[in-house]
Amino acid sequence: MSWRAAGITFLKYSQLCAEHVREALKEPMKAKKIASEGLHVRIMKYEGGKRVKTEIIEDAATAAATAAANK
Amino acid sequence: MFRSVVMRAARTALRAEEAAASDPAxxxxxxxxxxxxxxxxxxxxxxxxxxxxxxxxxxxxxxxxxxxxxxxxxxxxxxxxxxxxxxxxxxxxxxxxxxxxxxxxxxxxxxxxxxxEDLDVEAVKKGVANYSALVSSTTDEKEKAQAEIGLEVYQAMAAALNAA
CATH class of the missing domain: 2.60.15.10 (F0F1 ATP synthase delta/epsilon subunit, N-terminal)
Structure with missing residues (x-):
């Protein structure tokens, strides 16, 4: 529990543990898992009832998975 | 009146419990x-x-x-x-x-x-080695704590796979 003293929260600890487990998977389970665990946000800007701009924000894992899928 | 409602509720609860208990599965x-x-x-x-x-x-x-x-x-x-x-x-x-x-x-x-069985034995062995090295080489408190978390998880996976 020395991570607690270093200012790491339980949520961060849990998240790190989960990432390590995913990293140690065999392919193709790993790619599938990482893609399903990813996160992205789509921001759409509307002006006068029309969409003028779409922006997709991805985290690093999702970006990597998307890049791999498009290859 | 109130008593009979309570009694009925209790009987219903009891029946539900019995039904759950008697589910052969x-x-x-x-x-x-x-x-x-x-x-x-x-x-x-x-x-x-x-x-x-x-x-x-x-x-x-x-x-x-x-x-x-x-x-x-x-x-x-x-x-x-x-x-x-x-x-x-x-x-x-x-x-x-x-x-x-x-x-x-x-x-x-x-x-x-x-x-x-979906865990990769080689990746786990490599992770244990990487994080052991990182734990001993890092001096920053937070980075060291993060490396220790990595080591803990990889060691647990190695133990589970009987791969030291």
Whole structure:
């Protein structure tokens, strides 16, 4: 529990543990898992009832998975 | 009037309890729920025994276990679906919580769970080596703590796979 003293929260600890487990998977389970665990946000800007701009924000894992899928 | 309502409610509750108790699928078994945020793995499944990697010790749960709540450390959840089965189902969980409820149901919520055989032995060995080196070479308190978390998880996976 020395991570607690270093200012790491339980949520961060849990998240790190989960990432390590995913990293140690065999392919193709790993790619599938990482893609399903990813996160992205789509921001759409509307002006006068029309969409003028779409922006997709991805985290690093999702970006990597998307890049791999498009290859 | 009030009394008869209470009595009726009590009788209804009793009947529901009896119905649950007399469900032959659960006569000698736990009602097992096991899930990660993205998917359920077991949903109200009858299983005989589950071994849980509790943060303060590994424990087995059978039907009529005393109700309890336990945090889990990175480790293996082992499931014996039927009595006499020697080959247990094994899932590696990164952490989470296990709840044993008074009605002999067991709920396990894990942050991540993978089949033990889906782990890559070589990647695990490499991870143990990498993080051991990182723990001894890092001086920054926070980075060291993060490296120790990595080492803890990889060592637990190595132990689960019998790969030192």
């Amino acid at each position: 659960f006569a000698t078994k736990l009602k097992f729920n096991f899930s990660i945020p993205s998917t359920p793995i077991y949903a109200a499944a009858p299983v005989r025994m589950v071994i849980v990697p509790g943060a303060s010790g590994v424990f087995g749960v059978l039907k009529d276990h005393v109700p309890t709540t336990a945090a889990m450390k990175p480790g293996v959840v082992q499931i014996q679906e039927n009595e006499g089965e020697t080959e247990l189902k094994q899932y590696f969980v990164s952490g989470g919580f296990a709840f044993v409820k008074p009605d002999s149901s067991l709920d396990i919520q894990a942050v991540e769970a993978v089949k033990l």
